[in-house]
Amino acid sequence: MDNLTKSSLNFLTSSHLDRMADIRFKNHDINELINSPKARFIVVKNGENLLSDKDRADPISLKKEKLNGLTINSENCYLLGTKDNLIYFTLDLDLCDNEYLPDKTTEFLNLRKHKINEKKWTGSLLAYSNSLISWHQNHKFCGKCGSKTSPKELGQARYCTNENCGIPHYPRTDPAIIVVVTKGDKCLMARKPEWTEGLYSLIAGYVDHGESLEDTVVREVLEETSIKVQSVHYHSSQPWPFPYTLMAGFVAEAENEDIVIDPHELEEAKWMTREQIIEGLKKGTHKLPTSFSISHKLITDWFDQGECGKLADYLSID
Numbered sequence: 001m002d003n004l005t006k007s008s009l010n011f012l013t014s015s016h017l018d019r020m021a022d023i024r025f026k027n028h029d030i031n032e033l034i035n036s037p038k039a040r041f042i043v044v045k046n047g048e049n050l051l052s053d054k055d056r057a058d059p060i061s062l063k064k065e066k067l068n069g070l071t072i073n074s075e076n077c078y079l080l081g082t083k084d085n086l087i088y089f090t091l092d093l094d095l096c097d098n099e100y101l102p103d104k105t106t107e108f109l110n111l112r113k114h115k116i117n118e119k120k121w122t123g124s125l126l127a128y129s130n131s132l133i134s135w136h137q138n139h140k141f142c143g144k145c146g147s148k149t150s151p152k153e154l155g156q157a158r159y160c161t162n163e164n165c166g167i168p169h170y171p172r173t174d175p176a177i178i179v180v181v182t183k184g185d186k187c188l189m190a191r192k193p194e195w196t197e198g199l200y201s202l203i204a205g206y207v208d209h210g211e212s213l214e215d216t217v218v219r220e221v222l223e224e225t226s227i228k229v230q231s232v233h234y235h236s237s238q239p240w241p242f243p244y245t246l247m248a249g250f251v252a253e254a255e256n257e258d259i260v261i262d263p264h265e266l267e268e269a270k271w272m273t274r275e276q277i278i279e280g281l282k283k284g285t286h287k288l289p290t291s292f293s294i295s296h297k298l299i300t301d302w303f304d305q306g307e308c309g310k311l312a313d314y315l316s317i318d
């Protein structure tokens, strides 16, 4: 399977949205698009998404008429793109003059805590929406001169308002790696002290300046566990909108087995066989990362290559 296909199987990816690059750079008037009957708004309030309270899986995209007269403009509304003849925007309700009150069938909920697995396209739309809003909220001032910035290019940039500076700032993505490290039939699992009891995941970390992604894999595994990896293979990637990370997933083999953890990073790290994972799941002493994360996907792909069947068959409900 090629990497594009693998990445498309991760959740929060592959919206197949046309991001309308052709008009973004032409100083198009966002008001014209906002007032189009094709416009739909993904609303975000205090980092939470409006979801159907029925199954908590359906993100709600609203027509302008449903927004109860809120003032929508280039300062609070950003273009996402178009699909199926509709134009999607994300609207930051924290920047609106009036309060939007959801109707009884919808509710503002944290994307991280709710299952959106079955809705791949809408999940990716929410991930994109949340990252873009977080970026705007965190980049109100120019990093070069300290002056205020203002949204441009239909919300896909912010320009410094100081005429002597005026530099454009584009949405930032923070690259990070996450890796399945194997040794024979075992996989390296680790946990941080702040995590839910019994939850174990994979080694992960942000890319430093001057590193390739593969360099980061080698460094992070060595720093956190004293394990040296000897071969590193790219698996797939996933946008992780908390707030705007891009996770790059890898598979690597370990040279040595003796683990020495960095106690500032980890509470515990250990080698686990598939059988030990099954036993832990059955006893309730082992928990996997959330099912829409790339870490869950990497663990699943490794597990399913063994002789114990499919990991999904041992999971009741995430």
Ligand SMILES: [Zn+2]
Pocket: 142, 143, 144, 145, 146, 147, 160, 161, 162, 165, 166, 167
């Ligand atoms: Zn500036």
